[in-house]
Amino acid sequence: MGKSSILLNTLQFISAKEINETSPNWFKEHRETNYIEILYMQEGCGEFIFEDKPFIGQEGDMIIFNPFSIVVVRTCTGSPLKAISICLLNVPINGNQRLIDSSNHTIIRLQEEKDEIKHYFQTILREYDKKHSGYQDVITSILQTVIIKITRLLKTAGEPSISEMSLKIRKYIEQNFSQELTLNILANLVYVSPYHLAHVFKEEVGLPPIQYLIQCRIQEAKRLLKHSDLSVRDIAAIIGYENPNYFNLLFKKITGSPPGKYRKNRIVGRV
CATH class of the missing domain: 1.10.10.60 (Homeodomain-like)
Known part of the structure; x- marks a missing residue:
């Protein structure tokens, strides 16, 4: 029988941040960083450019950037971007430190899991902002669940492209x-x-x-x-x-x- 668990005991949470931008001139870069960044799109849409290839993130999408990938995101005209960004280190999945094998970024268009994932991200952001006693343990526990959910989704979700x-x-x-x-x-x-x-x-x-x-x-x-x-x-x-x-x-x-x-x-x- 195959392994039924994923070891995440070295996972290290870095930060959580809410992005809420309405300016058409706003942009954000993920550049030459040694951490994984996961974005959950709450509202609106963002135009992402990865290695000169554009793709669109919209409400309900979860977007993942591996370490040292170079990505620029801008808020879409007429559809302001609101998202939660979570950064973390050390995500060993079957011995691999990267969430994605085939590319430096991926986008998961959530369906029935959307409300569940949104709740996880909002809870992590709230815990990080308030920093009550034991908040780091709460965040790590939730992150482990999120990573396991992601690995399941990646098995069934192909990486979309846009013509x-x-x-x-x-x-x-x-x-x-x-x-x-x-x-x-x-x-x-x-x-x-x-x-x-x-x-x-x-x-x-x-x-x-x-x-x-x-x-x-x-x-x-x-x-x-x-x-x-x-x-x-x-x-x-x-x-x-x-x-x-x-x-x-x-x-x-x-x-x-x-x-x-x-x-x-x-x-x-x-x-």
Whole structure:
């Protein structure tokens, strides 16, 4: 029988940090460091560049960088990045000090595990910020669970790539989400059929093009509700919805709260 456990007794936690950036000029580098960095994407999306190859991280993704990899991340236009970064040393998995064998980075698009992993990362961040008695032991214990979960996910998750076509459409949507965009319009931009674009884009980005458009609009609506005094009607118009009632219904369907309640809860810190 194979081994049923993974020895993590030398795992060393370094730090935990929340990234919450709205500026389009913000960027972060992971460069020439001897530690592993794991990002959990809480909201929005980030444009990552690894060895001149771009890929996209979005809400619910977990992104891993091995030691000495060179990665730059920028917040996506119209979709501010919010993430938790955890750095650690010494992650021996079957004698290997790297989480990833085939590449210096990987991205795991979480599905049913998303809420569980999010809870782990938020707990680690909270323990690190408060530093109550025994916080290091709590963090190490949770990290061991996270690493084991990652090794399971890596066995079944292939490493996604993003084509020039999907990258062009994604960028176009992020820069023009307030305009009236249809699948036909987007497909014409890259000279393919709407069916082909929808299939490839969903496979590479994780969402169909129109759903990605809606996500960009809702993320911008969240930002405006939190950081401006604009009315819900004005916000709906800004992000591309002429009918504020439809915007209200769509926003509630996606976030669980109507825009007015979302804004109120943000102000009192309950969302």
